Amino acid sequence: MDEKILEIEDLVVEYKTERATVHALNGVDLSLSKGESLGLVGESGAGKTTTALSILNLLPEASAVIKSGDIRYHGKSVFRMNDKELQSMRGGKISMIFQNPLTALNPVFTVGEQIAVVLRVHQGMSRKAASERAKELLEMVGIAGYRIKDYPHQFSGGMRQRVGIAAGLACNPEVLIADEPTTALDVTIQAQILELMKELQTKYDTSLLMITHNLGIISELCQKVAVMYAGRIIEYGTVREVFKHPMHPYTAGLLNALPKLEGPRERLVAIPGRVADPQDLPDGCRFHPRCEGCQARCKEEIPPMVRVNDDHYVACFGAKEGI
Amino acid sequence: MLKYIGKRLLQTLLVLFIVSIFAFALIHMAGGNPALLLLPDGASDEAIKAMEHELGLDQPLYIQYIQYMIGVFQGDLGMSTAYKIPVADIIAERLPYSIKLTMGTVLVGCSLCIPLGIIAGSNRGKPVDFFAMFFALLGNSMSAVWLAVLNVFVFSVWLGWLPSMGAESFSNIILPALTLGYPMAAEITRVGRSGMIDTLSEDYITATYAKGISRRVVNWKYAFKNALIPIITLVGMSIGSYLAGAVVVETVFAWPGIGQLTNQAVGNRDYQLVQSLLLVSAALFTLINLVVDIINSLVDPRVSLE
Ligand SMILES: Nc1ncnc2c1ncn2[C@@H]1O[C@H](COP(=O)(O)OP(=O)(O)O)[C@@H](O)[C@H]1O
Ligand SMILES: [Mg+2]
Numbered sequence: 131m132d133e134k135i136l137e138i139e140d141l142v143v144e145y146k147t148e149r150a151t152v153h154a155l156n157g158v159d160l161s162l163s164k165g166e167s168l169g170l171v172g173e174s175g176a177g178k179t180t181t182a183l184s185i186l187n188l189l190p191e192a193s194a195v196i197k198s199g200d201i202r203y204h205g206k207s208v209f210r211m212n213d214k215e216l217q218s219m220r221g222g223k224i225s226m227i228f229q230n231p232l233t234a235l236n237p238v239f240t241v242g243e244q245i246a247v248v249l250r251v252h253q254g255m256s257r258k259a260a261s262e263r264a265k266e267l268l269e270m271v272g273i274a275g276y277r278i279k280d281y282p283h284q285f286s287g288g289m290r291q292r293v294g295i296a297a298g299l300a301c302n303p304e305v306l307i308a309d310e311p312t313t314a315l316d317v318t319i320q321a322q323i324l325e326l327m328k329e330l331q332t333k334y335d336t337s338l339l340m341i342t343h344n345l346g347i348i349s350e351l352c353q354k355v356a357v358m359y360a361g362r363i364i365e366y367g368t369v370r371e372v373f374k375h376p377m378h379p380y381t382a383g384l385l386n387a388l389p390k391l392e393g394p395r396e397r398l399v400a401i402p403g404r405v406a407d408p409q410d411l412p413d414g415c416r417f418h419p420r421c422e423g424c425q426a427r428c429k430e431e432i433p434p435m436v437r438v439n440d441d442h443y444v445a446c447f448g449a450k451e452g453i
Numbered sequence: 454m455l456k457y458i459g460k461r462l463l464q465t466l467l468v469l470f471i472v473s474i475f476a477f478a479l480i481h482m483a484g485g486n487p488a489l490l491l492l493p494d495g496a497s498d499e500a501i502k503a504m505e506h507e508l509g510l511d512q513p514l515y516i517q518y519i520q521y522m523i524g525v526f527q528g529d530l531g532m533s534t535a536y537k538i539p540v541a542d543i544i545a546e547r548l549p550y551s552i553k554l555t556m557g558t559v560l561v562g563c564s565l566c567i568p569l570g571i572i573a574g575s576n577r578g579k580p581v582d583f584f585a586m587f588f589a590l591l592g593n594s595m596s597a598v599w600l601a602v603l604n605v606f607v608f609s610v611w612l613g614w615l616p617s618m619g620a621e622s623f624s625n626i627i628l629p630a631l632t633l634g635y636p637m638a639a640e641i642t643r644v645g646r647s648g649m650i651d652t653l654s655e656d657y658i659t660a661t662y663a664k665g666i667s668r669r670v671v672n673w674k675y676a677f678k679n680a681l682i683p684i685i686t687l688v689g690m691s692i693g694s695y696l697a698g699a700v701v702v703e704t705v706f707a708w709p710g711i712g713q714l715t716n717q718a719v720g721n722r723d724y725q726l727v728q729s730l731l732l733v734s735a736a737l738f739t740l741i742n743l744v745v746d747i748i749n750s751l752v753d754p755r756v757s758l759e
Contacts, residue, residue, distance in 0.1 A: 237753075237755055247666065
């Protein structure tokens with residue numbers, strides 16, 4: 131269980147645009163073990179998608195700069211892999227489900243082709259066999275098999291999302307990165323997809339990096355959770371620990387903003403202030419302008435990740451005192 | 454599909470009807486008496502009257518128009534006043550030359566420059582991209598006349614490789630096709646390049662890479678098809694206009710196509726011919742458009758023919 135498949139170490143990524151430099155990732159440390167499922171949460175703009183793309187070494191060449199850090203897959207840096215190694219890793223061993231179903235499918239190819247190509251490339255399947263299997267995969271995600279000949283624009287957003295999921299699952303990858311895979315789905319389909327992922331995990335021991343806003347999904351599906359804020363992981367641990375005893379005020383805020391079904395009705399509390407702007411990050415702890423427990427030190431120093439216990443790590447000066 | 458084509462052909466008829474009215478009106482507003490052109494100088498008033506009667510010019514305009522249209526539907530486009538033979542025969546003789554020249558031009562434009570645009574777009578900022586952009590800029594900024602003169606000077610006068618006029622042999626088509634084809638090639642390069650750049654920044658291309666597809670296959674199989682869509686539209690529109698007459702180039706190279714014919718017909722005040730040429734050009738143009746739309750729908754599934 132503790133064999134680390136994927137290790138992200140102090141990853142710093144910037145996007146250079148004409149107008150500004152976007153500090154998307156500011157030292158991300160994260161690792162994923164065999165068979166583990168890790169939830170990655172954070173508001174939009176926190177750097178979740180950037181992290182996911184970095185793992186596949188697929189950041190846009192024109193704008194993204196990897197300032198420092200490394201990502202290792204089975205000990206080998208993905209940034210130093212040659213084309214062949216990258217191609218066999220992408221889609222075959224690590225596959226990714228993209229966030230936006232409306233833009234992630236090529237409009238001029240059939241959905242069948244877009245699923246089957248993975249099987250042809252990675253499993254050496256013939257055209258016919260791949261297309262048969264693509265049909266099965268479509269049915270698995272709840273779309274009628276005969277529709278493999280249809281084009282993306284003939285499907286709803288949720289269905290396109292499921293096509294992407296089918297392509298992601300095609301090769302029973304060792305690692306599945308799912309970038310907010312269920313946002314476009316209605317609740318019943320969502321449950322179905324989550325069930326599918328669970329099954330995949332137990333059957334093939336797939337490791338899962340689940341990116342989502344939905345804390346419910348995380349508690350349902352994941353063992354570990356990492357909370358991201360302004361391009362850093364600010365709290366990490368087992369879902370049970372972190373959700374029960376959130377140490378970082380941001381995590382606590384996220385959990386508070388969640389309606390509870392049981393217990394007395396409380397008012398939902400939104401986190402005050404706005405998400406940190408990665409073009410103009412505050413000094414010190416990136417969360418301090420929104421933090422109620424902000425101290426002088428928080429405005430100057432970036433809090434390091436400290437161990438609370440074996441199952442729980444947090445990057446907050448205030449948290450230590452709370453222990 | 455057949456239903457769609459039928460519908461479009463009906464639309465084409467409607468367009469042609471409107472064009473025919475305009476052509477007819479335009480010619481008659483231009484003034485001048487065709488009867489005079491057919492008669493020797495100093496013909497008597499009676500002779501003129503008789504000729505006008507023979508040509509139907511003494512009828513009210515709408516009758517003349519109706520008579521003309523009845524003829525058109527029977528394949529009779531009237532008599533050329535300058536050549537004194539049926540207009541339909543003249544056009545039938547000239548049209549194949551226009552088709553040949555158009556095919557040559559499209560061949561020049563597409564064969565080299567679709568690949569050039571794709572390569573440039575997928576190697577943005579690299580030397581090949583600068584070369585392609587320079588090539589495109591040059592092609593876009595040279596007028597047909599200047600390019601024609603340049604080609605004649607270099608290939609006929611200076612190097613002596615190619616004939617500069619006529620249409621007798623295959624070598625005759627090269628210079629006019631190059632002259633017409635270069636600006637088209639430049640435009641294809643430009644459109645192909647920017648189509649490729651746009652496509653490559655799409656999410657679905659990143660997603661294709663994420664499936665472990667090689668750069669070569671992503672560029673030439675996947676992104677290529679996306680980038681081809683604007684090129685097809687461009688080429689289709691150009692084909693229409695070349696068929697309908699590349700007046701300048703055909704005149705310079707004495708290429709006996711529709712463009713040259715139009716130029717001569719206007720010069721000769723050959724009303725019947727001009728009027729029918731307008732009609733035939735419009736018909737060609739709309740038919741080509743139909744073909745382009747069909748091809749487009751084959752490449753781009755989002756374009757439906759209904
Ligand atoms: N290609 C890009 N060019 C410039 N900025 C980008 C690009 N992609 C993402 N960003 C910026 O980087 C930050 C992190 O983005 P992202 O990783 O997509 O966040 P998330 O997935 O958590 O919403 C955001 O501020 C976003 O605007
Ligand atoms: Mg995202």
